[in-house]
Amino acid sequence: MDLRAELLEAVSGADGPSEKLGRVCALLLDRMPTCDWAGYYVVDPSEPRMLVLGPFAGEPTEHVHIRFGEGVCGQAASALRTFIIDDVSAEPNYLSCSPAVKSEIVVPVFHEGRLIGELDLDSHQASGFSTGDSAMLGWLAELTAGTLAEFEALLREDGCS
Numbered sequence: 001m002d003l004r005a006e007l008l009e010a011v012s013g014a015d016g017p018s019e020k021l022g023r024v025c026a027l028l029l030d031r032m033p034t035c036d037w038a039g040y041y042v043v044d045p046s047e048p049r050m051l052v053l054g055p056f057a058g059e060p061t062e063h064v065h066i067r068f069g070e071g072v073c074g075q076a077a078s079a080l081r082t083f084i085i086d087d088v089s090a091e092p093n094y095l096s097c098s099p100a101v102k103s104e105i106v107v108p109v110f111h112e113g114r115l116i117g118e119l120d121l122d123s124h125q126a127s128g129f130s131t132g133d134s135a136m137l138g139w140l141a142e143l144t145a146g147t148l149a150e151f152e153a154l155l156r157e158d159g160c161s
Helices: 003-010 017-031 071-079 131-158
Strands: 037-043 050-057 065-067 083-085 103-111 114-123
Touching: 003 017, 003 131, 017 037, 017 050, 017 131, 037 071, 037 131, 050 071, 050 114, 050 131, 065 071, 071 083, 071 103, 071 114, 083 131, 103 131, 114 131
Parallel strands: none
Antiparallel strands: 037 050, 037 114, 050 065, 083 103, 103 114
């Protein structure tokens, strides 16, 4: 089965949004050769210019909250566009999750015209992500936008982040 078909299958079904997004992240980690960490950040419902870590696959990160403008994730949230960073050591605003990370891609996720979060992938290889990866992850961001909106609604209901 190709990756897109597996991703479609991962977001279908009756599971909750956390489980669906977690499956997506696990598939990216397993099936993309250069991916060493995959996760979703969601715009914090209680603090709109803050990202909060959602479902992910890979090593835990200390970056559970990221302000807009900080690091690659925060820059992508502020600019509302995809960032592909071939060499994170050349980024003065980079927030290091692990010394092994060499490159990163961050794709904003929009739902009903507003930024609700982003998909973040790290690689232990320099130049680990291509424009082809960007296109596929853009498709994935559109596919999972509704699921991420459901996840955001759960955060809002819980009143915690």
